[in-house]
Amino acid sequence: MSVSIVQYYGSQQSKCGYCAGTNCSLSHGMHAYRLDCQDYQDLIDRGWRRCGKYCYKLRNQETCCPCYTIKCDGLEFKLSKSHKRILRRMNRFLRDGKRESKPEAGDMKGDGDLDDATGASEVTASEPQPQLPDKSPVVINVEQVASLARAQKKTPIKQAAAPPAEPPTLGSNKSAAPISNTPRKKAKQMRLERRQAKLGDTASTSTKSLSQEKSLRDFLSSDSETNKHQLKIVLVESSDTQRTCADAVIELYRKYQITIHNDNPARLTLASMQRFLVNSPLKNEKPNDGPEMGYGSFHQQYWLDDKLIAVGVIDILPGCVSSVYFFYDPDYSFLSLGTYGSLREIDLLQSLAEKVPALKYYYMGFYIHSCPKMRYKGKLSASYLLCPETYEWIPLTDAIRSKLDEHKYQRLNPNADAKDVNEFLMEHLDEVMLLVDAKSCATYKQYVQRCGPDPDADTMIEYSKLVGKDCARRMLYVNTS
Structure with missing residues (x-):
């Protein structure tokens, strides 16, 4: 079991x-020395998001541009026409090596397409890095504290519940009508029946065609050894810095940031990239019932022959793949790599x-309806927004979009009686876990009994309400008072 250790900045x-x-x-911010993967899953399900080891949650009712956590049900996801065009274009390029001219911007904005014609192609890369606070985190020995916490209190990790099995979908079981020897019918009636039979055959053909429609896996499995180019996608743990911080990666990152986001080259150092995209508070965990690579932070490296052309930074958590950032070689923009990368992550x-x-579930970061160029995230089918008050997932429909057109902040949940089931109440205060110093941790009740009233209590209560009662009971809150 991994123990989460956080310092809240307010x-x-x-x-x-x-x-x-x-x-x-x-926003609200905190530094995460370490995060258990289930704890981070619970945090992003309450509107938190990480940038390196810094975690932040927007104050949506007050901030200028409210940000709603958005996710897509990967098992219900359907390819749009524009997705299929992008996949076919990539397959043709791999097969023949021909660089087709990039479609016009209007063509890229088809139904369900994650538009990359504006330079904001990736699912999350256009999200600006949050301005980190000047306050530095307290220096602590993470391993020592984690060992101390495990020895003091063993708390079972809550696993995301598996959904109930869905009944199989039954196909058509209609049989052909038997030949009848009944008396002859009138010519008009016979013509009508022939017409109905013809229409039935057309519907049957249409149904058959629909059932044979190519899936995402079908498109991505069309690679062949006879192709002129070979695309290889390699999954690498973020902590493997020999690969995630290789020269090819930093060169690609600098090229992307300068060309696409017009960043200052002097600021694009290896250290800044590590802080933003490589350093992660998530410790790789490999439970027996988890995926083969385990849970944690990873890079998906896209190698075209021997050339690195894109990198997708992702977190694999107990209930989702969370897209952190995506950057690519602008020379290959004609391949719509941002959208292609999101489809590859859904395939994973x-x-x-x-x-x-x-x-x-596939988490795409934030949906910002008040910023038109960021609405593209809502074009993936089977998408949901997180209600900022009840923390329930609400389908992203035209009705929700209309509400956000009227006012940029919305509760989203239409049930006025719905409440946050993980709400932190004052009755839970005694159970909040604190890191008192490098050698001891305690519940809030134990701390008060030992040290007297806590001058930092109001800040700790604010933190507990933001992370929810479950995380407040599990994570270690670094007490700086």
Whole structure:
């Protein structure tokens, strides 16, 4: 069991990367020394998101651009026409090596397409990095503290419940009508019956064609050794810095950030990339009932022959694959690599769900309806938004979009009586776990009995409400008072 250790920073204020307003992006922040993968799953299901080891949650009712956590049901996901065009274009390029001209922007904005014509092609890469607070985290020995916590209290990790098995879908069981020797029918009636039979044959043919429609796996399995180019996707643990920080990776990252996001080259150092995309608080965990590679943070490296052309940074958690960032070689923009990468990540999710049924969701970061260029995330089929008050998932429908058109902040959950089932109440205060110092951890009740009233109590209560009662009971809150 991995023990989560966090230091809460409180309210943060910074420049907004969506509307470019000054000091109008409002959030809560904390530094995560270590996060158990189930704890992080629970945190993102409460609107938290990580950037390196920094975790933040937008204050949606106050901030300039409310951000709603968005996910897609990977098992219900359906390819759109534009997705199929992108997949066919990639397959033709691999087969023949011909660079087709990139479609017009209008063509890229088809139903369900994650548009990359504006330079915001990847599912999450256009999200700006949050401005990290000046306050530095307290220096602690993570392994020593984790060992101490495990010895003091063993808390079972809550596993995401597997969904009930769905009954198989039954196909048509109609048989052909028997030949009848009844008296002859009138000519008009016979013509009508022939017409109905013809229409029935057409519907049957249409149904058959639909059942034979190519799946995402079919498109991605069309690679051949006779292709002019070979595309290989390699999954690497983030902690394997010899591969995740190789020269090819940092060169690709710099090229992407400069070309696509117009970043200052002087700031694009190996250290800054590590802080943003390589360093992770998630410790790789490999339970017996989990996926083969385990849970944790990974890089998917896209190698075209011997050239690195894209990298997808992802977290694999007990209930999802969470897309952290995606960057690619701008020279290959004609392949719509941002959208292609998201489809590859959904394919990874679908393959993992075959062994771990609960791992069936694809998290795309934040959906920002008030920022038109960020609405593309809502074009994936079977998408859901997280209600910022009840933390229940609500299908992203046209009705929800209309509500967000009226006012940029919405509760989303239509049930006025619904409440947060993981709400932290004052009656749970005594059970909050604290890291008192490098040598001891205790519940809040034990701490007060030993040390007296805590001057940091209000901040700790705010933190507990934001992470929910389950995480407040499991994670170690670094007490800096």
